[in-house]
Amino acid sequence: MLGIGRVIVHTGDGKGKTTAAFGAALRASGHGMQVAVVQFIKGAWNYGELKAVEKCSRMEVIRIGSGFTWLADDPAEPRRLAEEAWGTARDLALSDRYDLLVLDELNCAVVEGYVSVDDILLLLSKKPARLSIIITGRGAPPELIEAADTVTEMRCVKHAFAQGVPARKGIEY
Numbered sequence: 268m269l270g271i272g273r274v275i276v277h278t279g280d281g282k283g284k285t286t287a288a289f290g291a292a293l294r295a296s297g298h299g300m301q302v303a304v305v306q307f308i309k310g311a312w313n314y315g316e317l318k319a320v321e322k323c324s325r326m327e328v329i330r331i332g333s334g335f336t337w338l339a340d341d342p343a344e345p346r347r348l349a350e351e352a353w354g355t356a357r358d359l360a361l362s363d364r365y366d367l368l369v370l371d372e373l374n375c376a377v378v379e380g381y382v383s384v385d386d387i388l389l390l391l392s393k394k395p396a397r398l399s400i401i402i403t404g405r406g407a408p409p410e411l412i413e414a415a416d417t418v419t420e421m422r423c424v425k426h427a428f429a430q431g432v433p434a435r436k437g438i439e440y
Contacts, residue, residue: 374404
């Protein structure tokens with residue numbers, strides 16, 4: 268028996284929210300659990316985590332997003348993609364096929380007004396009891412923080428990028 272699933276939120280302005288979620292996903296996969304990751308917002312960047320996941324037979328990553336929403340040629344496109352990602356996330360959560368579902372950057376989709384907090388809370392109330400869900404992204408709304416079992420806030424104390432140091436492959440992405 269896997270027990271009762273958890274709702275975990277990684278939020279804040281610091282680095283590491285997605286990395287922490289992928290670490291938990293790899294851990295779950297290593298224990299034989301079925302894992303799905305739905306990435307909201309993020310575009311076609313070549314993240315190292317995605318290459319690692321290709322080697323994990325119990326994990327799948329579904330990327331639906333166009334990248335930085337403020338750079339979209341058509342402002343309706345990020346909304347459409349976020350709504351598509353939300354529909355996919357909802358279907359996966361209710362499918363009873365997974366033990367862990369990571370909703371990467373869902374908080375950002377909420378902040379942008381693409382997904383409603385009420386819809387998320389409804390899904391959390393309907394999910395299979397054994398399913399754990401990890402939600403990442405800056406700006407987690409208070410209602411989601413209240414509904415979560417565990418919340419971690421990543422806080423930026425110092426960042427190399429602010430000092431003109433570019434992101435490094437394998438370390439920051």
